[in-house]
Amino acid sequence: MISFNYETDFSLANENMLSDWISKAIESENLKEGDINYIFCDDEYLHKLNVEFLNHDTLTDIISFDYTIGKIIQGDIYISIERVRDNANDFNVSFLEEVYRVMIHGVLHYCGYKDKTTQDASEMRDKENHYLAMLG
Template identity: 45%
Template sequence: MVYFFTETEFELQDQDFYRDWIYACIDKEQAKIGNVNVIFCDDEYLLEINRNHLQHDYFTDIITFDYSDESEINGDIFISIDRVSDHAFEYDTTFDKELARVIIHGFLHLLGYNDHTEEEQKIMRQKEDESIDFLYHDSEE
């Protein structure tokens, strides 16, 4: 099951819509979801997690903790709404599209996709784009 929580003033609207989209994306990857928590927070909250758990002292848009096993994906996905907002402006896209990109990015990590090398980043971006196209194509029908 996918659960949404917030540690900031942001509240995800139409959670069932996003949940259904995530399930469809995971299904396309022929994977099964166990329990995944998506926690929306601000920059400072995520910076503390970054410092305490990863020993990184910088802002980031997402941190994913993977607890998956061979049978299903499980984990915690922390997303900074501040970074999503800034990146939407920086990349000249809507907040909703950038939020969707970051959400699915976390799930792709849980599916085993990485983004350390240039080739991995290319694959990750392709998977993100496919998922976002699926979201917006599906929601227009």
């Protein structure tokens, strides 16, 4: 089950559509959907998590805690709406496109995709683009 939680002044207007989209992405990766929680927050909220759990004293757009067991995808995905908004401006894309990209990015990590090397990052970007195209 996919759930959406809001710790900042933001909400998605199309939660059901996005849940279906994420579910289809997981299914097409031949995996099963467990409990996935999206938590939308601000920079301060996510920065605290980054310092406390990852020892990174930096701002970031997403932190995901992966609780996947075998082929059952599950975890908590924290997204800073402030970072996403800035990144959308930096990358010259719409705010919602960047929100969706970050949302699927977190799930793709749970599916086993990495982004630390140039090659892995390129593969991740291709997968993001593939699933973003499914949104039409």
